[in-house]
Amino acid sequence: MIELKQIEKTYRRGAEDVRALRGIDLSIAAGELLAITGPSGAGKTTLLHILGCLDQPTGGEVLFDGVNTSHMAESELVRLRREKIGFVFQQFYLIPGLSVFDNIALPLLFSKKPATREKILALAEMVGLEHRLDHAPSQLSGGEMQRTAIARGLVNDPDILLADEPTGNLDSENSDKIYEILRSLSQNGLTTVMITHNTELAARAQRTVQIRDGLVHT
Amino acid sequence: MNGYLKLAVKNLLRHRTRSALTMLGIAASVGVLFSVLSFNRGFSEGLAVELERTGLHFMIVPSGCAHEVAALVLHGAVIPKFLDTAVMQHVNEADGIDLATPILVAQLPDPQRGKIDLIYGVDMTALSAIKPSWQITGRIPEQDHEVLLGYEVAQHEKLQPGDRFASPVEGVDLMVAGIVGLTGSQDDAFVYLPIATAQKLLDYPAAATAIGVKVTDPTRMLEITDALTAAVPGIQIVTMGEVMNSISNLAASARALSLAIVLIAILISAVGVMNSILMAVFERSQEIGMMRAVGASRSNIFRIILEETTILSLGGGLVGIFISILGSRLIEAFVRAVMPFVPSGNLISFDAGLAMGSVIFILVIGLCAGIYPAWKASKINPVEAIKG
Numbered sequence: 001m002i003e004l005k006q007i008e009k010t011y012r013r014g015a016e017d018v019r020a021l022r023g024i025d026l027s028i029a030a031g032e033l034l035a036i037t038g039p040s041g042a043g044k045t046t047l048l049h050i051l052g053c054l055d056q057p058t059g060g061e062v063l064f065d066g067v068n069t070s071h072m073a074e075s076e077l078v079r080l081r082r083e084k085i086g087f088v089f090q091q092f093y094l095i096p097g098l099s100v101f102d103n104i105a106l107p108l109l110f111s112k113k114p115a116t117r118e119k120i121l122a123l124a125e126m127v128g129l130e131h132r133l134d135h136a137p138s139q140l141s142g143g144e145m146q147r148t149a150i151a152r153g154l155v156n157d158p159d160i161l162l163a164d165e166p167t168g169n170l171d172s173e174n175s176d177k178i179y180e181i182l183r184s185l186s187q188n189g190l191t192t193v194m195i196t197h198n199t200e201l202a203a204r205a206q207r208t209v210q211i212r213d214g215l216v217h218t
Numbered sequence: 219m220n221g222y223l224k225l226a227v228k229n230l231l232r233h234r235t236r237s238a239l240t241m242l243g244i245a246a247s248v249g250v251l252f253s254v255l256s257f258n259r260g261f262s263e264g265l266a267v268e269l270e271r272t273g274l275h276f277m278i279v280p281s282g283c284a285h286e287v288a289a290l291v292l293h294g295a296v297i298p299k300f301l302d303t304a305v306m307q308h309v310n311e312a313d314g315i316d317l318a319t320p321i322l323v324a325q326l327p328d329p330q331r332g333k334i335d336l337i338y339g340v341d342m343t344a345l346s347a348i349k350p351s352w353q354i355t356g357r358i359p360e361q362d363h364e365v366l367l368g369y370e371v372a373q374h375e376k377l378q379p380g381d382r383f384a385s386p387v388e389g390v391d392l393m394v395a396g397i398v399g400l401t402g403s404q405d406d407a408f409v410y411l412p413i414a415t416a417q418k419l420l421d422y423p424a425a426a427t428a429i430g431v432k433v434t435d436p437t438r439m440l441e442i443t444d445a446l447t448a449a450v451p452g453i454q455i456v457t458m459g460e461v462m463n464s465i466s467n468l469a470a471s472a473r474a475l476s477l478a479i480v481l482i483a484i485l486i487s488a489v490g491v492m493n494s495i496l497m498a499v500f501e502r503s504q505e506i507g508m509m510r511a512v513g514a515s516r517s518n519i520f521r522i523i524l525e526e527t528t529i530l531s532l533g534g535g536l537v538g539i540f541i542s543i544l545g546s547r548l549i550e551a552f553v554r555a556v557m558p559f560v561p562s563g564n565l566i567s568f569d570a571g572l573a574m575g576s577v578i579f580i581l582v583i584g585l586c587a588g589i590y591p592a593w594k595a596s597k598i599n600p601v602e603a604i605k606g
Contacts, residue, residue: 049604052511054510054511054601054604055601074516075515078510078513078515081512081513082513086512087512089508089604093504093505093507093508093604095225095228095229095505097228097229097232098225098228102224105221106225106512107512107513108221109221109222109518110512110513110514110515110518115221152512153512156512156513
């Protein structure tokens with residue numbers, strides 16, 4: 001589904017060039033649950049942003065369903081993110097003024113699709129939040145916030161869900177719940193890529209890739 | 219409510235105090251703008267009505283400055299130059315004159331009471347034609363020794379119709395025949411008396427400050443004034459239109475200054491909007507990064523921020539108009555207290571067109587102020603924003 005060929009990413013920090021990725025080759029199959037691990041600063045998040053078309057590589061090619069996205073225009077990348085990619089972040093990034101329902105429905109505003117109650121309720125049920133739809137994020141636990149963020153990531157029916165340390169701010173019980181949701185999504189055919197420092201969770205994934213110094217170590 | 223609007227409202231509600239204060243800044247400037255525009259409009263209309271109420275078409279005055287005539291007509295000044303009432307004979311003989319009445323306006327010191335009366339001598343039979351809108355308690359003087367008091371004079375001296383009015387001239391006893399109801403104009407400060415009595419009190423026999431004239435056919439006014447100017451030497455004719463222009467010109471600089479101050483206030487509130495929205499954008503950069511990640515385009519982000527500005531501007535504009543209507547009497551009282559001449563009647567009244575114009579104006583200014591923060595927000599790099 002996604003193929004990365006010799007991906008490089010160099011960015012400037014002050015007067016110095018930092019090579020975050022130094023030639024990554026990676027293939028991700030449809031429906032796969034992939035865990036990316038590695039030490040801090042290894043380039044995991046940079047890789048995830050390139051996978052999610054949020055960032056462009058400085059070298060190499062990203063093939064998304066066979067289409068090279070490395071040189072796509074901004075508007076095409078936006079369309080791709082809307083239609084095919086879901087994001088989940090460590091800090092959840094829920095909007096405090098909006099209810100759980102509205103937070104889940106937010107991406108539909110940009111894709112101009114109707115936010116029907118049935119659709120949002122189905123997603124909320126899937127992540128176990130059907131009783132929390134009218135609550136504000138401040139009334140939720142960390143695990144509930146992350147489950148809201150997962151539902152938000154799924155609302156546009158993406159082909160791939162990218163999760164950047166989704167359990168990084170959660171205790172082990174909630175981490176397990178989140179992992180189970182991601183595993184069940186993958187079993188239902190959704191390609192899922194998860195960055196994690198949690199070696200136990202990574203070990204339970206279908207495949208684990210370790211990134212170190214901008215290179216893949218399997 | 220559409221999704222963008224809902225999102226914008228929720229974002230503003232997250233910092234209620236800041237949003238309320240920003241909106242209040244806009245409301246204050248729109249309120250002042252609306253009040254000043256209403257006042258300026260009311261001033262011009264009030265002036266026209268006031269001059270029309272005199273029932274006169276033009277004034278004959280000694281040759282001199284038209285501004286002095288303006289001051290005379292508005293009762294606020296005393297002109298040291300007089301006309302001889304013999305001019306009246308020429309005026310009465312002229313063709314097309316419906317009414318001509320000499321007017322003597324002067325200050326009359328009364329050393330015993332330690333004050334100065336403002337007196338307005340006029341032919342009492344012509345008074346109802348000159349001041350048709352007056353409400354009089356009692357009656358118009360019919361005898362030479364009778365006077366009519368302006369509202370403030372009667373209040374100050376605590377006089378009623380039938381009371382004796384203290385005269386500064388020995389041997390002249392005056393009596394109050396009537397009292398003019400409150401006009402809210404300078405008319406309230408005068409003592410009106412038959413012109414012959416005024417001439418006697420002032421010791422200016424046969425003198426008049428001006429002669430007020432009403433013509434039978436206003437379309438022939440130019441012809442009549444030309445004929446009079448040619449026939450009578452040493453006079454100047456000033457039409458009420460010219461008087462209005464003179465006063466309008468005098469007031470124009472004050473109006474321009476007040477508008478300039480209002481525009482500065484609006485500029486300050488626009489900077490306030492820009493500052494407030496810009497601050498909100500910086501605070502929410504991670505959220506904006508998240509929205510970009512989940513499919514928002516730059517124009518989507520631009521729209522969200524601009525809708526927040528629209529709500530602040532529109533809300534502030536409507537609140538400002540509302541406050542201005544509620545406080546219009548207070549503002550009017552203040553303006554009357556500080557301005558040398560203000561026509562009588564309600565000067566600040568609600569005008570839908572003016573209110574809508576003021577709101578649209580602040581909306582445009584608000585949107586201009588919102589463009590920079592919206593552009594800044596749309597340029598936020600999602601990768602850097604999400605990293606924090």
